[in-house]
Amino acid sequence: MTDVTTVGEIVVKGRRRVREGDPFPSRPVYEPYQPDVSGIDPVPEEQPPDPCADPETALDWNADAAGAQSISPFLSKAAELGDVNPQTGQVSLSNRELGRALGRGPGSTVFGNAVRLRPH
Numbered sequence: 001m002t003d004v005t006t007v008g009e010i011v012v013k014g015r016r017r018v019r020e021g022d023p024f025p026s027r028p029v030y031e032p033y034q035p036d037v038s039g040i041d042p043v044p045e046e047q048p049p050d051p052c053a054d055p056e057t058a059l060d061w062n063a064d065a066a067g068a069q070s071i072s073p074f075l076s077k078a079a080e081l082g083d084v085n086p087q088t089g090q091v092s093l094s095n096r097e098l099g100r101a102l103g104r105g106p107g108s109t110v111f112g113n114a115v116r117l118r119p120h
Contacts, residue, residue: 027052027061058108066102066110074098077115 028048051057077098078091085092097118105111 055108059104059110062108062110063102063104066112070100070102070112070115073100073112073115077117081117 028050051061074093075091078093078096081096083092083095084090098115099118100112100115102110102112
């Protein structure tokens with residue numbers, strides 16, 4: 001018989017789309033300040049706050065980015081296992097259960113381990 005381990009509270013965070021076809025939230029675009037060549041500098045427009053520079057919001061944004069960056073490793077692992085749709089020739093993720101864990105690193109960094117085939 002296996003031992004039972006009780007874990008503490010698990011909080012799942014992240015930005016979600018309202019509808020399936022909506023784009024995922026993205027980081028604001030920052031325009032570099034360009035001084036006016038005429039010698040009269042305009043007042044620079046206020047930039048939106050950078051969620052990755054704020055320690056209060058950086059972890060959530062970095063976790064979402066690490067999750068989004070997992071697409072390529074999942075497709076690579078499926079290709080390595082030969083999971084290809086015979087009609088289209090495209091790599092398929094529908095034949096096996098693959099997994100990847102995301103972990104918190106120093107500060108607000110987030111990393112992912114190697115994609116692995118889930119054992120049965």
